[in-house]
Amino acid sequence: MDHKRKERIEPYTLPAGGLDSLKSSTITLLKEKVPGSRFKTLLSQNQPDGFDCPGCAWPDREHTSTFEFCENGVKAVAAEATAKRAGAELFARHTVAALLEQSDYELEQHGRLTEPLAYDHASDRYLPISWDDAFERIARHLKALPDPNQAAFYVSGRTSNETAFLFQLFVRLYGTNNFPDCSNLCHESSSRALPQTVGVGKATVVLEDFEHADTIMVFGQNPATNHPRMLNELRAAAKRGATIVSINPLKEKGLDRFASPQHPLDLLGGGTEISSLFIRPTLGGDFALIKGVAKRVLELDDEAVAVGGERVLDLAFLDQHCSGFDAFAADLRQESWQQLIAASGVAFQDIERLARTYVRGKAVIATWGMGLTQHRDSVAAIQMLSNLLMMRGNIGRLGAGLCPVRGHSNVQGDRTMGIEDKPTPAFLDRLAQVYDFEPPREHGLDAVDTIHAMRDGRVKVFVGLGGNFAMATPDTPRTFEALRNCALTVQISTKLNRSHLIHGADALILPTLGRTEIDLQKTGPQGVTVEDSMCMVHLSYGINPPASKQLLSETDITARMAHAVLGDGKVDWLSYVGDYSRIRDEIAKSIAGFEDFNARVAKPGGFHLTPASRERRWLTPSGKAQFIVNALARDTPISRARAQHGDELMVLMTARSNDQYNTTIYALDDRYRGVYGQRRVLLIHRDDIARLGFAAGDKVDIFTVWHDGAERRADGFRLVEYDIPRGCLGAYFPETNPLIPLDSVAEVSNTPTSKSIPVLLRRAAVS
Structure with missing residues (x-):
């Protein structure tokens, strides 16, 4: 309907x-x-x-x-x-070519996959295959590769710790670190920035800290759509008088007012005001804004010194716990206000308000989402945010700290378990000791590099453990070309998505249990563990019967695949399937922080993997929290595109709708933004509509401005007048992923710049 x-x-x-x-x-x-x-x-x-x-x-x-x-x-x-099912009967009715004509929403509506399937070229259909034959086919392809680095193993953040650990062990015993994962596409900038500043790429706060914070700064997030339960914490903080600041180009509905469905008085009234201050940087302006706030905090400290007042900087924290502050302060002093204001798109008065709000806070939490992580300068921006919190000692004490808010339920746990294309020597040394083998030491391929390698023929086998790689990644036509260039693609999934239809010469669909379903093995129902955004590790038990008797768990699929490829030389893979507590014993031996894993996770609520930075222990080369100097970039793809096209140049950000989870489209509405029954819309300021010679409701085609001359376009988008900074545009992904160049990535993290794409608009060729 x-x-x-x-x-x-x-x-x-x-x-x-x-x-x-x-x-x-x-x-x-x-x-x-x-x-x-x-x-x-x-x-x-x-x-x-x-x-x-x-x-x-x-x-x-x-x-x-x-x-x-x-x-x-x-x-x-x-x-x-769902009661809907997508098995062999679906492919008996539809060829792959026919299914490709359906929208991502329509593909989602077919329901749960029910049996293993293999692609048949003659009929252009997926046909049933036995589990044993499927694993034999995978083994045949992987064993035939002359180099293990010609295979890549993608992991989605829905995967449990148990599966992720077995998966990485299998792949490293096979001989590669090619682990593209969903973190590469979202919070990789956080994972690369924070270890350099505070020593650990994770949150320094726990949920209790939100009860004690007097100031919460929310950067680049839309909690009402992406993680609504966060709003209950913000609501409680606002009600007790904490100051909440939203820093985002869009004034998202949930950060304005929130009526909690769990509180009847909220439903009867107008809800609770969440943010008391909204700061609206231009797209790509976050680094300049945060640096401007840090510069103003330093100036306020100078002013306090001049009149003999109370210092703004936390001198004791800086002296005891920090390194590099003097160089950082010198860089702030020489930075031009004019350039910071121009680059951030934020007036000095608003930077001043944000700085004074921060300085008034005695316990400040900074949270952020992909609005901060998917820009060219994302790593620098997150390091600058770390610098800002360190200036006043807001790390490692109650009610204060850094809080990257992850999307996928276990994306953080996957990384802890070793799903990492750049593993540390210490992690590999431990695996070598426990399993008596020499793990591959060469850094592997992340998501973007994997696409390049598949296009170039350097990667011939792609195994996807969950997710929808074809639609989650940038430069969609080139990603499609890359996947189709493979000898084998394997997708381990719960539901049909476009990645099953964009396949290699040989292709398999392996259906798996969902998180809600009972995972019954020889020793009884099995629980799996996950690690949330704040480092809590806890057990999860499904309660529903499986959608099909032919489904295997992700853990079972991983173990059988490893057994088919490697046999039982180093690891008795199949022995782990009957009792997942045995996998947790292996994790306890192999990964620091998981000692006595089974006993600790048996406690209701699990246990906290306390990052050293929360205890003011700094795992950095200097042994201290490290201030890092980053210069404001003057020569960027956007500045070069603007020099070429002037005021015609617009900057686009991609976003999720309210009826969407990552690439999964549940429905066609985005009620908080007032969009119904459609997805090909372009949010744009009314002044830009007039300036560019359009009218609200007009259809436009969008073209990327990029140095390689390749045409990147997305056609037929309806202009919607919206409260967004001038010069900026908003649209949904994956519809606008074709506009993101494959080599437009964040420095250091290699994350696609999905929040800052230079584009031009042209009247639609087809209305």
């Missing part, structure tokens, strides 16, 4: 959450035809004896309420618990 609704633009005037959130959740459950007996699944979501929500990585309260789920979580659970 949804895709047939009348397209309309209708500004949303209510708070985020509220009765509309309950209504949307109910509609989703009914649309997916979730059996009534499975509605109770929601009562086990994010509970100590239940399953961890696959929808996001926001942590759980130690003392949970009955209702620990949100609209986003309901949609994720409904997608798994």
Whole structure:
């Protein structure tokens, strides 16, 4: 029904959450035809004896309420618990070519995969294959490669710690570090920036800190859509008087007002005001803004010294715990205000307000999402944010710290388990000691480099453990070309997506259990563990019967694949399938911080993997928190494109809609932004519409401006007047991923610059 609704633009005037959130959740459950007996699944979501929500990585309260789920979580659970099925009968009705004509939303609606399938060239269909034959085919391809580095192994953040550990061990015993993963596409900038400043690439806060913070700065996030349970923490903080600042080009609905569905008075009233200050940088202006705030904090300290007042800087913290402050301060002093203001797109008065708000805070938390991580200067911006918090000692004490908010439920745990294309020598040394082999030491390929390697013929086998690689990645036509250039593509999935249809010469679809389903093995139902955004590790047990008797767990698939390729020489792979606690014993031997894993995780709520930086222990070369100097870039792809095209040049950011989880499209609405029944829309300031000679509602084609001369375009987008900074545009992914050049990446992290793409608009060739 949804895709047939009348397209309309209708500004949303209510708070985020509220009765509309309950209504949307109910509609989703009914649309997916979730059996009534499975509605109770929601009562086990994010509970100590239940399953961890696959929808996001926001942590759980130690003392949970009955209702620990949100609209986003309901949609994720409904997608798994759906009564719809996609097995061999689907491909009997449709060729792959025919399915490729369907939208990503339509592909999602086919439901759960039910049996292993292999691509048949003669019929252009996927046909059933036995599990044994599927694993034999994988083994044949991998063994035939002259070099293990000609294979790449992608991992999605929905994968459990147990599966991720076995998977990385299998791949390293096979002989490569080619681990492209979803973190490469989202929070890799955080993972590369923070170890250089505070020694660990993880949050320095826990959920309790939000109860003690008096100031919370939210950078580049849309919690109402991406992690709605975060809004309950922000609501509680706002109600007790904490100052919340939203730093984002878009004034997102959930950071304005929020009506918690768990609080009846919120539903009856107008909800709770969340942010008291909105700062709106231009796209790509985050680094300049944060540096401007740091510069102003330093000036305020100078002013205090001049009049003999209380110092703004935390001198004791700087002296005892930090290195490099003098060079950092000298760089701030010489930086031009004019250039900082121009690059940030933020007036000096607003930078001043943000700086004074920060300085008034006694316990400050800085959180951020992909609005901060997907720019050319993302690593520098996150390091500058670390610098800013260190200036006043806001790391390693109650109510204060750094908080990257991850998206996928276990993307952080995957990295902890070793899903890393650039593993540390210490990690590899430990594997070598425990398993008596020499792991590959050469750095492997990340997601972007894997696409290059597949296009060039250097990678011939691609194995995807979850996710939708074809649609999550940049430069879509070139990614498609890369996947089609493979000898074998393997997709381990719960539901049909476009990555199954963009395949290699040989291709397999291996269906797996979802997080909500009972994983019954020889010793009984198995639990798996995940690590949330704040380093809590806890168990998750599914409660629903599997969608098909032919489904295998991701752990089982990994073990059988490893057994088929490597045999039982170093590891008895199949012995781990019957009892996952045996895998956790292996993790305890191999990974620091997981000693006595089984006993610790058995405690309700699990345990905290406390980062050294939270305890003010600094795992940096200097042994201290490190101030890092980064210059404001003058010569950038955007500045060069603007020099060529002047005011015609616009900068585009991609974003998720409210009815979307990563590349999964649940429905065609984005109610918080007032968009209904459609996705090919372009959010644009009304002054830019007029300046460029268009009218609201016009259709335009979008073209990337890039140095290689290749045409990158996305056609037929409807202009929607929106409150967004002038010169900036917003649109949904994956529809606009074709516009992101494969070599437009963040420095150091190699993350695609999905939030700052230089583009031109032309009137649509087809209306």
